[in-house]
Amino acid sequence: MSGVTFDEVTKRFGDTTAVENMSLEVADGEFMVLLGPSGCGKSTALRMIAGLEEVSDGMLSIGNRVVNNIPPRERDIAMVFQSYALYPHMSVRKNIESPLVANRANRLPAGERSERIDEAAEVLGLTDYLDRKPGELSGGQRQRVALARAIVRRPEVFLMDEPLSNLDAKLRTQTRLELVELHRRLRTTFVYVTHDQVEAMTMADRIAIINDGHVQQVGRPQEVYDRPANLFVARFIGSPPMNTISGTVGTSGTGGNVATEAGVVAVAELSGSRAGDEVVLGVRPEYLKPRDPSKDDPGAGGLRARVENIEMLGHERHLLTRVGNEVMVARLDPALPPPSIGDEVVLEADAANVYLFDPSTTERLGSGTSTPTATVVADG
Amino acid sequence: MSITVESSPDGATKRTGQRVREALLGWAFLLPAMAIFVTFFYYPLYRLIDMSLHRENRFGTAAPYVGPSQLVDTLSGSDFLEGVKHSGLYMVYTVPLGILLGILLAVAANRRLKGIRVFQTIFSSTVATSVAVASVIFFTLVNPEVGYFKDVSWLSLSNPDTALFSVSLSSVWQNLGLTFIIVLASLQAIPTEVEEAAALDGYGPVRHFLRITVPLISPALMFLAVVLVVAALQAYAQIEVLTNGGPGTSTQTLLFKIADPQGIRPLGIRASMSIGLFALTAIVAAGQYALLSKRVHYGD
């Protein structure tokens, strides 16, 4: 087994730079998720590991072997594609066997081959389907065949590019668990690409958040949620995403506050900012709530907001409000009576859970000191 | 109400009159297709059979009914059997070579290279060329006096041993445009991810081609095999332009004998030969289907 290391790797397609100066270390046996919006370069990064794209610049290693110039089939990796990429003319058994027989030079004896196929089919519940063609399987079953084809070869690294995106929501949730289970069993390095932050949060050991070809932050799911390195990460992780609004720092008593166009928000930790600094204030929906009208106190501060919509999710409610020019979402306890659409409310943020960002660099203030475990790649 | 009724979209009940009108309308829609089939297929087929049952006298002035005797005589005669042999050879010369060259060109042109479209256009150009024109061009190459290949003995049109092969090469070349386009299109329909999966699995170029590519383009190859067989059995213009059946009778295929540009065979005999060709085509097609269809994989 071995990890994967990107050392200042760049990939250019003509004038487009898909991945720029990427440095990332995937530890041996780790489940690493590359997360980012469509077009951010995550597939390109994965395809470079597979050897399907050449590295333009920098050094890419699998284990302690630089693989820049090593052809895909000698890299000892297996990849699961979004479309599954099964061979339609081969039976499920032949599909799974394919990586074991493709190269005549290092073909395994037939007995061991069928042992491995049976084991992979067993793990993925495909035993009854081995003689079918992929065309006779459902989407979920095809996906399992693709996984089985990946695990029979016992590779150093598993690569997966949005393998769940063609499944329906229920199957996706179920397969997510199974993938985590599979990783736990195999203890092999997984590099998994997705644009879905829920997939990333639920499966990853660590997440690398990518935007525009750059790694924004690498960290454990809870870490990137609790201590986002910059505004992009703050807004990308979490559903609904973090609310943000710009304002100016002021001081008062023990802590401080931020004056926005819609009112003043108390802040427990100024993170090195000083009175008069321009900042972007961020607060997660669960730390924002409308003030109880009976306790209304004009001097207490808060954000003036107008309720635009209320989404019922059963276990919680999302209050969609307009605050100045921003839309802000508050997560409400469904047991409490909600305001009505059109109501004017005052939103209170929990002062201990407010984040401040530098509006010019978009970095979170204090992130350099408070997140020693996260690798932050600054760009600009 | 106890009677079952069909309701039309406006909810009204269909009466018998309406049903008859709809049936008539249905037949009216069928009429153009039926007219074409009857005029150009069923009626000629009937006339063909009728002709084969009548034997013309020497001057072509009368054709009394003789029953199947003429048909039997013709189909067992040496003239017909020679035609079958030449047509068969024509098939053997053109079909495998045509498909092979088509695959070769298509694989070569199926790349993302600058200017590859120029080659793709050149390779497919014979599709837009008539058989007669293409044959004239080919003739300038093999012309015994001035042709570029006049000294290549195995291409000689004046040697009875090589003439048929030489003519069939012109067919191969003329069909190449079509073969190329079909194979290229089916190569380009193979999903990129499947190709990439094969590369990761570790297939080398040759095994990749045989294990992955050929099965995936097999429907196109099957189609081409059928089309090229039919084209071989129907080849005429190139034979007339290049050799006119000669030297001797060495390039007289079955179809050439039926068309009979020198007008040496009576109508009844040519009609009998046509029935023989019809049967031969059916047998070859059925054989092809039985042989190849199990190895063809149609999508999923």
Ligand SMILES: Nc1ncnc2c1ncn2[C@@H]1O[C@H](COP(=O)(O)OP(=O)(O)O)[C@@H](O)[C@H]1O
């Ligand atoms: N083969 C290619 N040729 C040119 N541009 C490409 C190619 N592959 C990807 N790109 C570009 O690189 C960027 C990143 O693409 P990709 O890695 O596929 O993004 P995603 O994060 O959605 O997987 C995009 O702007 C895309 O248009």
Ligand SMILES: [Mg+2]
């Ligand atoms: Mg992608």
